[in-house]
Amino acid sequence: MLAHAAAGPAGDLGSRASDPAVRGGWTFGEGRLVGVNTVATAVHERRFDGDSSADAAATRSGSTFRPDIEGLRAVAVVAVVLFHAGVPGLDGGYVGVDIFFVVSGFLITGMLWRDVSTTGTVGLARFYGARARRLLPVAGLVLVVTAFVSALLLPPLQARDVLGDEIASALYVGNYRFALHGTDYLAADAPPSPFQHYWSLGVEEQFYLLWPGLIVGAAVLVRHLARRRGTAATASAMPYVLVLALVAAASFAVSLAWTDTLPPWAFFSLPSRAWELAAGGLVALSAPGWRRLPSTVAAVVGWAGLALLVLACTRLGETTPYPGTAALLPVLGTVLVIGSGCAASRLGVGRGLSLSPIRAVGRVSYSWYLWHWPVLLLVPALLGHSLDLSGRLGAVALSAGLAVLTLHLVENPVRFAARLRDSASRSLALGAAVTAVAVCTGLVLLVARPVPVGHGAAAADLTVTAASPVATPSVDPHDAEVQQLTAQVQTAVTQSAATPEVPSNLSPSLADAPADKPGVFVNGCVRSWLEVGQSECVSGEPASTTTVALVGDSHAAMWDPALESAAEQRHWRLETMGKVTCPLLDLPITSPYLGREYTECEQWRGQILERLQAERPQLIVLSMSRRYGGDFGFTMYGPAWLDSLTRVVARLRATGAAVLVLGPVPDPHSTVPTCLSAHLDDATACSPPRPVAVNAAGVAAEAAATAAGGGQYADLTDLFCTADRCPVIVGRNLVFRDDNHLTLEHALALTPVVTALAERALATH
Structure with a gap:
């Protein structure tokens, strides 16, 4: 049922849903x-x-x-x-x-x-x-x-x-x-x-x-x-x-x-x-x-x-x-x-x-x-x-x-x-x-009022090249690879943070950004609110003996392009299992959309856990949004959230799989394409300060909770932010398609880093 179809907001158009004045718009x-x-x-x-x-x-x-x-x-x-x-x-x-x-x-x-x-x-x-x-x-x-x-x-x-x-x-x-x-x-x-x-x-x-x-x-x-x-x-x-x-x-x-x-x-x-x-x-x-x-x-x-x-x-x-x-x-x-x-x-x-x-x-x-x-x-x-x-x-x-x-x-x-x-x-x-x-x-x-197009100088693609081998025995080569690749992205992020104009070759364009989404959102791999079960959503090399499972809500699904590309390169079998507004964590959950207990989410969680226990993949990549509020029955980074994260990671590890938990992407606090369309000469106006976009204490707490369950945690902040700010354009890539999901292009550009993170996790298997 509807969680409530109340009337529209009385306040600022850009108000957050937590603003009591906001009552509008689906x-x-x-x-x-x-x-x-x-x-x-x-x-x-x-x-x-x-x-x-x-x-x-x-x-x-x-x-x-x-x-x-x-x-x-x-x-x-x-x-x-x-x-x-x-x-x-x-x-x-x-x-x-x-x-x-x-x-x-x-x-x-x-x-x-x-x-x-x-x-x-x-x-x-x-x-x-x-x-x-x-x-x-x-x-x-x-x-x-x-x-x-x-x-x-x-x-x-x-x-x-x-x-x-x-x-x-x-x-x-x-x-x-x-x-x-x-x-x-x-x-x-x-x-x-x-x-x-x-x-x-x-x-x-x-x-x-x-x-x-x-x-x-x-x-x-x-x-x-x-x-x-x-x-x-x-x-x-x-x-x-x-x-x-x-x-x-x-x-x-x-x-x-x-x-x-x-x-x-x-x-x-x-x-x-x-x-x-x-x-x-x-x-x-x-x-x-x-x-x-x-x-x-x-x-x-x-x-x-x-x-x-x-x-x-x-x-x-x-x-x-x-x-x-x-x-x-x-x-x-x-x-x-x-x-x-x-x-x-x-x-x-x-x-x-x-x-x-x-x-x-x-x-x-x-x-x-x-x-x-x-x-x-x-x-x-x-x-x-x-x-x-x-x-x-x-x-x-x-x-x-x-x-x-x-x-x-x-x-x-x-x-x-x-x-x-x-x-x-x-x-x-x-x-x-x-x-x-x-x-x-x-x-x-x-x-x-034509479609807004950036008129800044054309920007280069975000290109992440292979990391150099590390000869130092005391340094784990997987850690070194992740660090080198992250440093390359960080250099591009720093350069883009200092570039105010929206590039003329922005990809995707501001007008195309709302339609820029991975295929898993339209082919049934990401289940909608009322859907349960999970179809066989396989990519990469289906016959491979190395299975990687990507599990979570829409923030897991937005990483599917990068992991699918990694699976093709590394000859893995990738299974994508997603459901909107449904983290895998074993928390009681209410759906504001349905206006009731989110029984479909709880049922889907059980089905996915049973399937993972039966299929026993080598690696489970877990990702979820960090924008859940009290209207879902729990709050982000609270004790219940962290305890649940530890329990779920431990349960997934018990299947014999390595577990990689992806940290959050920054919260831009605006619908990015819309914001940029009004600030073509000053993209920094849409790029939030790092302390606003990232809850550093929450990320650190999640890392500790993941480690307590036997998993690995990937803090992704340096892939998106400088020490001060989190730019919403990196190179020629638009980072966000809306106010919280990555564009397909930017997810693909980060494939080398995601691949290295997955390989590091598999190395512990």
Whole structure:
């Protein structure tokens, strides 16, 4: 399940996941995940057909305006906005999206039902014209403004990715783009997008496209059955209730399954969210029953619903698998509040929600939602630093001001323009024009913001030559070889640390870096979160009598190119066994991605240990990320970590194998390609100081723990850092493809050193 899809960060775009302000973006990295519940508005109308003013007493169809629903919109948007701002105590404020979905389902289904019950069909042109007039002008305005500001403020590489989000959001398919990113483990720790909140507008638009067809289809079916029986079709809501109930049941089943197996798709997609919209629709179709509730009962029901919403906002959090069963809390709460409002009750919750100040917030909720997220993300980029709580609240206030201006200058004038209200075709043409402008804006800015390329002098390849033989009997030749090769790399690292400009022949290029990954990440050798077992991933010389096993998480897999090259040169059989965010250490582990105990990791560990005991390789190379935090149930370099390392090394040594533990690579503390794209003339701005990038005390403790278990430890720090700094470019090689994994090219360049380390370990076998 999802560990929580909370909304996006309220602070600096480059904030770490440990920052309490960071709540966004599907960000996955080895040992760090921030699931992001970026919540969007459900943009329902003030009246059922979306054309009346806020104070209209009734619509043309005779529907009574519901001021309490306007107030409920205020509750939803305030919960979302304050959650995004990182206000303490509202860890579940992301449920505002569920409130909006239920409200939208209630209002739209009610309108469609009235059409079909009185005319036998739905006025599709009028329906879609009203939606276009209501939603698209404001959404398009925010898209265009945010796109321009993003292109100006964000690093070029990030800006280009964000502009892709803008185009997808303008076409209302951004939710599926974000779902795809969320399921790509190596799309990891990318900063959240200023357009990520448009995911639920995508869900809404897809709902608007499909819902009328569902209602019309049900009407056709009712008429067909009536003709077969030789009776007149009735205006009963029951057939539609049955259809929506089936949709809700199927969607809820999908939501439960995907929350456990495909969390990003469960969170972002219409199939897993349709049940929430259907729940609102069922309230609309059963409104006569709700109206018959006694006043006292209706009051109790409404206040109970509000209590459930408060409970959801305060008790749910980032670690809650979502939506899944947890979404029942806000959905049921919203259903009870809306349903109770169908019955007049002097003491009901609707009286409080209908207060003028609350309704005023509800009226501005759509525009406020659209503005608050990009403001929270882009203001830190403008100021050059992250925001504290007071700064984030100031950004929220700024977005509220923009929302008020947008309401009065754009939203209401367009929405109530007589020429548009009287012509569905003109409304649809307006919507198409707004969409075209938003898409073209993204395309033009992509051309204006080209792929960043280094313009420094071309740099030489990182070339590590064979070490000279050592004739001194007192010096171990393997130690001497490792030292000589390390010294060659250190010389190149020192030279690169003094070179500020990004070379013109950087490899891989900044644009290609995100796709630069070893084949083991795509051929099944590295198991994903839910996968267990291990396929036969063999390279080198399969028939060799010398077997080397590379085992660990993605930080083990990133060394596969170097060890595969070594295996080919030394005629070894290399077996790669990896699983994301799953170190081989025997520690209880929780998956922030799944939001629960990581049983798949524990099962995989057992399977790998049994396999190693059965196959008895000559050398086991163990590697893992050192970025695991407390959200995994343990911390790096702590007593539990070190004790587990000793136990695992001893257990692996008991198989008869030599054990080599690879130390950590430096932590660059930024997404390196993105950072460099903004500092083409000063790569040192992206190269962290050595004490920041490397935990020297932790490395020393791991070395001692490995030795205690009978293994060898390779401190890799000198392969990456000078005494002062850890450059992110060495020679012409880009060192990191993201914020923690090596590029394939740089791993291959270090093959001679890795080979020497493996041979030294094998010499002790």
